[in-house]
Amino acid sequence: MGKIKLGFIGAGFMAQIAHLPSFYEDPRVKITALSDIDKELLDKVSRKYQIKKTYLSYKEMLNEENLDGVVLVVNRSKIETIASDVLKRKIPLFSEKPMATSFSSAKKLYNLSKKNNTKYLLGHMKRHDNGIIVLKKILKKNNLGKLISVYYQSFIGDSFYNPFEYFKHGYKDYRKKNTLNKNLRSKKLIFLKYLNSFGHSINLIRYLFGEIKINYRKLSKSGEGLVFFRSKKNVNIIFNNQFSKATRWIEDIKINFERGSIFVKIPAPLLKNIPAEITIEDYKNGKIFRPGIKWGWSFRNQAKNFIDYIILNHTNTSSCRPKDALEDIKIIESIFRK
Numbered sequence: 001m002g003k004i005k006l007g008f009i010g011a012g013f014m015a016q017i018a019h020l021p022s023f024y025e026d027p028r029v030k031i032t033a034l035s036d037i038d039k040e041l042l043d044k045v046s047r048k049y050q051i052k053k054t055y056l057s058y059k060e061m062l063n064e065e066n067l068d069g070v071v072l073v074v075n076r077s078k079i080e081t082i083a084s085d086v087l088k089r090k091i092p093l094f095s096e097k098p099m100a101t102s103f104s105s106a107k108k109l110y111n112l113s114k115k116n117n118t119k120y121l122l123g124h125m126k127r128h129d130n131g132i133i134v135l136k137k138i139l140k141k142n143n144l145g146k147l148i149s150v151y152y153q154s155f156i157g158d159s160f161y162n163p164f165e166y167f168k169h170g171y172k173d174y175r176k177k178n179t180l181n182k183n184l185r186s187k188k189l190i191f192l193k194y195l196n197s198f199g200h201s202i203n204l205i206r207y208l209f210g211e212i213k214i215n216y217r218k219l220s221k222s223g224e225g226l227v228f229f230r231s232k233k234n235v236n237i238i239f240n241n242q243f244s245k246a247t248r249w250i251e252d253i254k255i256n257f258e259r260g261s262i263f264v265k266i267p268a269p270l271l272k273n274i275p276a277e278i279t280i281e282d283y284k285n286g287k288i289f290r291p292g293i294k295w296g297w298s299f300r301n302q303a304k305n306f307i308d309y310i311i312l313n314h315t316n317t318s319s320c321r322p323k324d325a326l327e328d329i330k331i332i333e334s335i336f337r338k
Contacts, residue, residue, distance in 0.1 A: 004310055004311065006068065006069050006071060007069075007071070008020065008073070011038070011042055015073040016167065018299040019299065020045070022302070023071060028307055032067070034051045034055070035061045036056070062086065067091055069091065072093060072095040076196060080100045083109050084112060092306075093113075094122075095121075098199050099326060099329060103329045114322075119309055122321070128299075129298040130294050132266075133318060139255075145257050145258030146257060148258065150209060150237040151240070151253070154201045154250075154251045155249075155250040156241075190221070191332070193223060194335070197241075198332075199329075201251075203320065206324070206331075208253075212237060214227060214229060216228040226239065251267075260284070262278060265277040
């Protein structure tokens with residue numbers, strides 16, 4: 001089998017910083033085409049990643065190229081339309097989160113992928129963090145007794161410390177129409193900001209502790225505050241979220257058991273090769289230890305998993321499938337429903 005031919009839709013910040021380099025570094029992959037509405041940006045990014053075919057129209061790219069898969073990294077307001085066009089052509093799709101901007105829209109994409117039997121994964125990269133992979137195994141084995149409670153705090157600050165260089169989007173209409181206006185405080189805009197920022201956390205909570213229901217929530221007008229969940233196993237989960245103005249990214253989980261606890265420190269998402277750190281306290285034996293975790297980047301692991309899916313026709317347990325992402329949106333809509 002030759003190299004997997006990928007087409008990229010979107011050449012903006014996240015594509016350049018995370019997705020393009022992750023797929024480009026995979027020796028099994030050839031990025032054959034790139035589409036973006038900004039011609040200048042398209043030219044710069046295609047030269048950097050040696051992509052020969054470029055398109056201002058993603059539809060033209062889909063029609064002209066014989067692709068083995070598509071990577072979709074665009075503004076959330078455009079995701080549903082473009083994802084639908086890809087799925088209608090039965091091309092394997094990896095899409096950045098959120099899956100869509102509403103449960104009803106996401107349900108349409110889910111149904112379409114199911115109807116066409118199309119491979120479709122969503123970009124919840126925290127599940128692919130090497131530390132989270134180890135944590136999942138520890139929770140399954142569980143030597144600390146009954147799970148009592150979970151406290152998850154996510155104070156979003158600077159998403160990376162590395163001095164990344166990237167080409168900025170110069171298309172004026174795009175920036176004007178699709179950038180979240182910070183002066184607006186409508187419920188819909190706050191919901192979209194929450195969905196984009198904390199959708200990862202809700203997804204990770206469900207991945208680690210199973211399905212959840214909302215018991216109580218208290219959010220400010222800006223969408224910050226507390227949400228109390230209860231899992232199917234009757235475990236209380238407190239989620240504390242803030243849009244931090246500090247430069248530091250603070251995201252950690254405290255997991256309490258009968259005979260011990262686990263503390264998980266999750267790195268800033270764009271901090272390369274630094275996995276989540278795990279500290280285990282065993283109260284019964286009076287021990288504190290930290291399991292060895294391989295260096296690695298969740299975005300690179302996630303890209304590898306999508307290519308494995310195309311080639312081998314199966315994914316690992318870290319994969320976020322459309323049904324899973326659909327449930328995230330349903331929960332977040334419930335948080336904002338009176």
